[in-house]
Amino acid sequence: MPFVRFILTERHPDSGFEDGLFHTAYARRDDSAVSAEDRHELKDCLEWFEKHVKVPDRFNRSTSKGYYRRKTRGVAWFRDSAAECIARMHRIKGVLERNGHQVTMLSETRLGYLVYEDDFQVVAEPFSETRTGR
Numbered sequence: 001m002p003f004v005r006f007i008l009t010e011r012h013p014d015s016g017f018e019d020g021l022f023h024t025a026y027a028r029r030d031d032s033a034v035s036a037e038d039r040h041e042l043k044d045c046l047e048w049f050e051k052h053v054k055v056p057d058r059f060n061r062s063t064s065k066g067y068y069r070r071k072t073r074g075v076a077w078f079r080d081s082a083a084e085c086i087a088r089m090h091r092i093k094g095v096l097e098r099n100g101h102q103v104t105m106l107s108e109t110r111l112g113y114l115v116y117e118d119d120f121q122v123v124a125e126p127f128s129e130t131r132t133g134r
Contacts, residue, residue, distance in 0.1 A: 003077035003122060005106045006089050008096075017075055017126070021103065022046075025092050028099055038095045045088045053085060056116040056123045074115045074123040077108065082120040 007018035028034050029042040056076065078085050093103045111124035 002080045002107045002109050003111055004080055004086055004089075005075065005077045005108070006093055007104050007106060009102050018104075020076060021089065021092050021096060022049075024096060024101060028096065034095075034099055038098060041091060041095050045092050048088055049085075053120050054118055056118075056121070058116050058123065073125045075111070075126055076121055076123050077111055078121050079119070080107075085120050 006021050008021065008024060010019045010024075025042050025046060029039055029046060031039070034042075056074075058074070078089070080086070093105070096103050110127060111122060112126035114122060114124050116123040
């Protein structure tokens with residue numbers, strides 16, 4: 001089963017991998033320089049995710065005491081069967097691209113060491129050969 005990830009060119013400070021779209025989408029949703037139509041589109045998509053998709057509680061596989069203080073290496077991917085999630089990510093992608101962000105969609109089958117999974121998504125610490133960015 002392939003998995004899908006949407007990324008920006010900026011790197012996440014903890015993992016070192018390319019950032020996903022959510023942090024930037026929230027920032028642009030509240031940015032008055034972004035058109036009202038685009039802000040509404042982001043608001044609609046982000047509220048849908050908040051209502052329907054759980055935020056993973058872990059992004060690293062350490063089970064030691066204090067794991068939550070460690071830098072995270074986990075990367076979140078959508079299952080290719082999560083059609084509504086992927087469709088909404090395409091909408092977010094469109095808004096971000098209209099507002100000067102370069103967005104790339106990746107597809108992978110071998111993600112790495114699983115840290116979290118549900119019906120829509122998985123978080124995995126990537127294998128060395130897993131493509132996580134450009």
